[in-house]
Amino acid sequence: EMTELINPNPVIYQTLSVLRPEGSAEEWDDGVQDEIDAFEVFEHIRGIHDPEHPHTLEELKVVQHTLLYVDNKASIIDVQFTPTIPHCSMSTLIGLCIRVKLLRSLPSRFKLRVRVSPGSHAQEAEVNKQLNDKERVAAALENKHLIDVVDKCLAASVRE
Amino acid sequence: MSLVKICDLRGHGESVWCVAWHPSGSVLASCSGDKSIRLWARSTSSAGSQWACIAVLDDSHSRTIRSVAWSPDGRLLACASFDSTVGIWRRVFHNEDGHEFEMEHATTLEGHEHEVKSVAWSMDGSYLAACSRDKSVSVWERDDADDFECASMLFGHSQDVKHVAWSPVDLVLVSASYDDTVRVWVEEGGHDFAVDQVIQAHASTVWDVAFKPAAHEDDADADADAAAVQYTPTLATCSDDCTVKIWERSSSKLGFGKAQFRCVCTLSGFHDRPVYSVSWSRDGDKLASGGGDDSICVFKRPDGPQSQGNDSGEGWYLDHRQARAHNSDVNCVAWNPKNASLLASCSDDAMISLWRYEP
Numbered sequence: 001e002m003t004e005l006i007n008p009n010p011v012i013y014q015t016l017s018v019l020r021p022e023g024s025a026e027e028w029d030d031g032v033q034d035e036i037d038a039f040e041v042f043e044h045i046r047g048i049h050d051p052e053h054p055h056t057l058e059e060l061k062v063v064q065h066t067l068l069y070v071d072n073k074a075s076i077i078d079v080q081f082t083p084t085i086p087h088c089s090m091s092t093l094i095g096l097c098i099r100v101k102l103l104r105s106l107p108s109r110f111k112l113r114v115r116v117s118p119g120s121h122a123q124e125a126e127v128n129k130q131l132n133d134k135e136r137v138a139a140a141l142e143n144k145h146l147i148d149v150v151d152k153c154l155a156a157s158v159r160e
Numbered sequence: 161m162s163l164v165k166i167c168d169l170r171g172h173g174e175s176v177w178c179v180a181w182h183p184s185g186s187v188l189a190s191c192s193g194d195k196s197i198r199l200w201a202r203s204t205s206s207a208g209s210q211w212a213c214i215a216v217l218d219d220s221h222s223r224t225i226r227s228v229a230w231s232p233d234g235r236l237l238a239c240a241s242f243d244s245t246v247g248i249w250r251r252v253f254h255n256e257d258g259h260e261f262e263m264e265h266a267t268t269l270e271g272h273e274h275e276v277k278s279v280a281w282s283m284d285g286s287y288l289a290a291c292s293r294d295k296s297v298s299v300w301e302r303d304d305a306d307d308f309e310c311a312s313m314l315f316g317h318s319q320d321v322k323h324v325a326w327s328p329v330d331l332v333l334v335s336a337s338y339d340d341t342v343r344v345w346v347e348e349g350g351h352d353f354a355v356d357q358v359i360q361a362h363a364s365t366v367w368d369v370a371f372k373p374a375a376h377e378d379d380a381d382a383d384a385d386a387a388a389v390q391y392t393p394t395l396a397t398c399s400d401d402c403t404v405k406i407w408e409r410s411s412s413k414l415g416f417g418k419a420q421f422r423c424v425c426t427l428s429g430f431h432d433r434p435v436y437s438v439s440w441s442r443d444g445d446k447l448a449s450g451g452g453d454d455s456i457c458v459f460k461r462p463d464g465p466q467s468q469g470n471d472s473g474e475g476w477y478l479d480h481r482q483a484r485a486h487n488s489d490v491n492c493v494a495w496n497p498k499n500a501s502l503l504a505s506c507s508d509d510a511m512i513s514l515w516r517y518e519p
Contacts, residue, residue, distance in 0.1 A: 108488065111433065111452065133338065133365065133400075134434075134452070134489065135226070135322070138175070138193065139242050139275050139293070142223050 005052055007085045013061045015046070036106065038068040041077060044105045048097050049153045051090050060084055062094060067117055075109045077102065080117040087122050095131040096140060097153045162518050163456065163482045163503065169200050169512040171213045176506035178227040178492045183234045185498030186258030187214070190512050191225035191239055197249070200512070201258045211514060220247050220265050227278045232285045236306065237263065240276035245269060246290045250306065271298055271310055278323040282331060287311070289333055291321035297335050297345070299353060311351035316343055316358075322367055328374040329391050332356075336366035342397055342407075344421065357420050359407065362399035367436045369397045372444045395421060396447055398435035403428040404449050404459070406476060425476045430457050437492040441500055446517070447476070450490030450505055456482040458517065486511060 042065035046058035057063040062081050069078035079098055083091045095114045102112055115128045130136060140146050174193030181188055188200040196218035202211050223242035230237055237249040246269040253262040274293035281288055288300040288308065297314040319338035326333055331347035344357040372394035393409040406425040433452035440447055447459045460479040486507035496502035503515040 129338075129364065129400075135275075135277065136293075136320070138224060142242060 006087075006089055007052075010050075010053055010055070010060050010084045012055055012059050015056070015058050035072045036070050036077070036110070038065050038070050041065075041068045041070060041079070041102065041106070045079070045098050045101055048094075048101055049155075051093050051097075051149065051153055057081070057094070057098075063098070075111055077106070077110045077112050079112070079114045081114070082117045082120045086120060091116055091121055091127050092130055093146075093149065093153075095127070096137070096146075097150050099131070099137065100141070100147075100150050101154055161458070161480045163458065163480060163485075163515040164518060166502075166514040166516055167211050169211055169213070169514070170510070171198055171216075172196070172510045172512075174224075174510060175488075175508040176491065176510060176512055177224065179494050179504045179506045179512055180228045180230055180237075181494055181496050181504065182230050182258065183232060183497055184258060185496045185502075187261055188494075188504055188512070188514075189228045189230065189237055190506055191228045192510070193224045195221050195223065195225060195241075197225060197228060197237070197239055199261055199263070201261060203259050204257070214259060214261055215263060217249055217263060217265070220268070221245070223275075226276065229279045229281055231281045231288075231302075232283060236266070236285075236302075238279040238281070238288055238290075240279045240290055242275040244272045244274055244276055244292070244294075246272075246276055246279055246288070246300075248306075248308070266306060267308065269298075269300060269308055269310075271313075272296065275320075277321065280324045280326050280333075282326045282333075283328050287326070287331070289324040289326065289335075291324045291335055293320045295319060295321060295337075297321055297324055297333070299333070299351070301351060312353050314343075314345055314353055314355070316355050317341070322365065323369055325369050325371055327371050327393060329393075332393070334369050334371070334395060336361070336369040336397060338365045340364055340366060340399075342366055342369055342395070342421075359421055361397050361405065361407075362401045362403065364400035365434075366397050366399050367434065368438050369395055370438050370440055371395055372440050373442055393421070394444070396438040396440065398438045398449055398451070400434040402431050402433060402435060402451075404430070404435055404438060404447070404457075406447075427457075427459055427476060427478070430459075430478050430481060431455065433489075436490065437494075439493045439495050439503075441495045442497050443500060446479070446495070446500075448493045448495060448503055450485070450493040452489045454484050454486050454488060454490060454507070456485040456490055456493055456503075456505055456515070458482075480517075482515070485515075486513065 048057045067080040172192040179190045191197045199215040201214045221241040227240045239247045248266045249263045250266040272292040279290045291297045299312040300308045301311040317337040323336040333345040342359040342361045345353040346356040374391045395407040398404045404427040407421040409421045410419040431451040435451040437450045449457045458480045488508035494504045501517040506512045
């Protein structure tokens, strides 16, 4: 049980109901291989729940589709997220949730980079280094307790 | 110059983290996130010769096995696991071509508090080093009965220790860390090791460090003492900063206040993602690297190993880049200790590949 909230009064933002621009011609053409775009990546992570609030990462503006970068040709997905406060000790957990959700949702060919947005965290370099150390991530994914916490944050992330 | 794929070895169910050749060159060990070790060898049958899995060593670790290392005498295999232990396997039977090869679990070394990431044997096999997420390096002494006792715990790194390696000629140990440094440890006597140099090696995590081999045993005039005298201590390191570096120590006399390792070559621009592994060919004239860009690079020195008086690391160049060597990160590359043109690699795509280098 968490007794003290790290950020007791987060700002809650209105979420957008329609995001993706009207379908282009390619989207209706079965002959074209579906490419991943930022909107699709956003769909996967917008519903992840914050570890300490009954709100989604989208509602807290921790994730925004404008801070997602996808390069299909190079198979790179770059995710930036913005902790609600610059000393947020939940940042590595939130980053891990985003990584796990995308690992489970997207084709394995993508190289994933998850970082806090520039200037948004007091220990920006440390947090980014830890989130992108594949060995630490692999070890974290074997930690039953940690994965239970991650799964709880992800459980409500499937939007109907 | 190219790498020609000989075969893919399938069997592991998860990322393959490390491959290590038996000193005979005829058996390859691999370890994986599937918590098992596999042994691979070439079988010769009427259908021809092909590589196949000859043993699966499992049920000894509860988490990922991160690395494996053969003792120089080829009798023991050590492995490092995220379950914070080191496993020791003993060979109980083998035939000459290595295809019949049987191992049993001998012992488990406990002492680290978190994930163990790398294991390495000293050149005479009398010491085993291991390193961990707990920021320490442990040194274990092996007795004649293959029992192990912790001889020393080395503290100094401020973050995870990713890799350890021993000098091929003396009791010098190096460790590479998430703290961006490489530490050089020298035996002080009484089984104690003290830090001799802290190399501010890279701009980010140092994933691997490897000593250049000394003159190998096939050399006609090679004896151990002569090799030690002639050997210029040389390291290769690779990093999350996407570079490979080569370091030399001007004197082979290691010790306090003596010559220090200095960087003689930085190979940058060849991997565009973290570099996870480096491996020297047995004669030290080629360096292979593998990384998060799924590629393998082979670097060479212009003058080859025989050129006396020009032993500098400067002038290394990219000989070949194998793009898309795997379908995911290349975690480890390893040159065969006997066959100078045989390279093994392994990946997060759960595969091991064998390559023939063609100059």
